[in-house]
Amino acid sequence: MTRPIYYKSFRSRKFEDFSPPKNSLSEVISKDSHIILDIGFGTGDSTIFLNKMFPGHLVCGIEAYKPGIKILDKRDIPVEYGDAVEIIEKLEAETISQIYLLFPDPWQKNKHRKRRLLNDYSFEIINRLLIKGGLFHFTTDNINYAFEARDVIRKLSSKKIDFSKHRGSRPITKYEMKGLKKRNFIFDLLYFKS
Numbered sequence: 001m002t003r004p005i006y007y008k009s010f011r012s013r014k015f016e017d018f019s020p021p022k023n024s025l026s027e028v029i030s031k032d033s034h035i036i037l038d039i040g041f042g043t044g045d046s047t048i049f050l051n052k053m054f055p056g057h058l059v060c061g062i063e064a065y066k067p068g069i070k071i072l073d074k075r076d077i078p079v080e081y082g083d084a085v086e087i088i089e090k091l092e093a094e095t096i097s098q099i100y101l102l103f104p105d106p107w108q109k110n111k112h113r114k115r116r117l118l119n120d121y122s123f124e125i126i127n128r129l130l131i132k133g134g135l136f137h138f139t140t141d142n143i144n145y146a147f148e149a150r151d152v153i154r155k156l157s158s159k160k161i162d163f164s165k166h167r168g169s170r171p172i173t174k175y176e177m178k179g180l181k182k183r184n185f186i187f188d189l190l191y192f193k194s
């Protein structure tokens with residue numbers, strides 16, 4: 001299993017002089033609370049939506065894009081800045097009810113695919129973090145990534161999961177709108193841990 005390679009995009013590097021809050025999700029997440037985690041939330045619209053939709057849950061986010069961190073921090077939504085893989089590696093097992101990975105960067109070129117956030121390494125961690133019955137929701141408009149993600153989940157969970165006919169409770173995001181404008185198909189994978 002190979003750890004996804006963290007690539008700091010130009011979009012992120014532009015904000016070098018902004019210091020993100022030094023929050024640590026490990027301090028917020030515990031077995032006593034109902035946690036929802038939005039990984040790679042961009043400007044945070046999806047996280048804000050989830051926060052409204054699930055008032056009984058503690059909605060948290062991870063992002064490498066500083067302006068997004070700033071937006072959610074102002075709203076008192078717990079966030080941690082940095083590489084999502086490095087952050088989730090440190091979280092306690094079986095503490096999270098729902099994990100969303102919506103429109104992760106698709107890294108289309110073959111030579112860049114090792115940067116994809118979802119692979120067997122990260123899915124194993126995600127699966128470990130979920131409570132029994134917990135949901136992992138992955139969405140992309142990139143057909144190659146969609147099939148790769150489906151196969152990773154199938155292989156590691158031994159479940160014959162397939163693309164969902166509905167988008168469940170996830171919000172519609174900016175990157176989804178971009179994909180739809182290009183007439184791309186949207187693929188949703190909903191995995192429930194047994």
Ligand SMILES: C[S@@+](CC[C@H](N)C(=O)[O-])C[C@H]1O[C@@H](n2cnc3c(N)ncnc32)[C@H](O)[C@@H]1O
Nearest residue numbers: 040041042063064065083084102103173174175
């Ligand atoms: C294509 S955008 C999608 C944003 C949002 N989920 C949406 O659907 O509108 C991908 C986001 O993932 C973030 N990202 C990429 N790699 C990351 C990593 N290793 N750790 C944390 N965030 C990451 C990027 O900064 C970017 O904001």
